[in-house]
Each structure stands twice: as structure tokens, then as C-alpha cells.
Amino acid sequence: MTTRRADYPHFLAIPTRWKDNDIYGHVNNIDYYSFFDTVINHYLITVGELDIHRGSVIGFAAESHCRYLKSLAYPEVVDAGLRVAKLGNSSVRYEIALFRAKDDEPAAEGWFVHVFVDRETQKSSPIPDSIRAALARIQTPVPSETL
Numbered sequence: 001m002t003t004r005r006a007d008y009p010h011f012l013a014i015p016t017r018w019k020d021n022d023i024y025g026h027v028n029n030i031d032y033y034s035f036f037d038t039v040i041n042h043y044l045i046t047v048g049e050l051d052i053h054r055g056s057v058i059g060f061a062a063e064s065h066c067r068y069l070k071s072l073a074y075p076e077v078v079d080a081g082l083r084v085a086k087l088g089n090s091s092v093r094y095e096i097a098l099f100r101a102k103d104d105e106p107a108a109e110g111w112f113v114h115v116f117v118d119r120e121t122q123k124s125s126p127i128p129d130s131i132r133a134a135l136a137r138i139q140t141p142v143p144s145e146t147l
Contacts, residue, residue, distance in 0.1 A: 003097050003109055008081025010043060011081050011082070012079075013080075014077065015077050015078075016031075016078060021073060025073060029068065035096075039080035040082065040096070044131060057118060057128050058116070058117060059116050060115050062091065062113040062114065065111050067108060068108050070105075078098050079101060080099075081099060084135045085140070087132070087136060090125055090126055090127060091113060092113070092114050092135055095111050096109065116131075
């Protein structure tokens, strides 16, 4: 089942770049994962106060998935929707959808799991309070089984 724009509480507009298009004239599949990573980390840095350079806790990618529904192409701007499906002690499962401007149905949707670890030991660490509060703001009751 495909999600809709209204299912996502947070958005980031991401311009495509000339180099994102592949030989077939659309954004290459690997760039969709880059859009996922961008909306997640932008949110963590700007809202959750994640210090990517000096913070004691960092997030590692543990899993990801993308379902491609429509092609995107340069020079479109991608509206990346973000929500939290599951918030654990040291991990979070995000759900992301990529929309063309003004489209209600996504061009792609997927999920991404971060595990938070101590920067020095790289062992699992509780999600810092500021990040947890930011993630809780975009947590939705929508079951992740829809993706």
C-alpha cells in the first residue's frame, strides 16, 4: 500500500542535480538513498541537535529499503517526507517518501534504520535526549507494515 503526502509530518525540499540523472534520463536509483540520508540527517542536525563532528553519540545505518514507484529527473525538486515508525532505546526506524512538487502520491518510499553508538567504542548507546525528543515529534501511529 502506497502512502500519501499527508502521512508525513516533516518535509525537506531537495533539488536534484545535473549529475543525478543517469544515461536513461532519470535520477539513478542510488541517489534515492542519498535523498533518504539527507532528509534524516538534516532533521537530526537541525532539530535534534546532533553534533556530527564532536558528539559522543553517532548514528550508523543498519538497514534500508526503497520501493521505486515513479521516475524523478533533473531539474525537479524532491520533497522528502519523513516520519518515525519505531523509536527504541538505541535505534530508530524512519519511513521516508519522495514526492514530486505538488504530487500527493510518492515517486518512491522506503525505510531506514539507525543504530546509535558511542563514537569512541562504537558500542550501542541510548539515543541522546535532544535527539529522542525530536524523533518523538515526528513519530506516527501508522504501522510500518504498509511499506
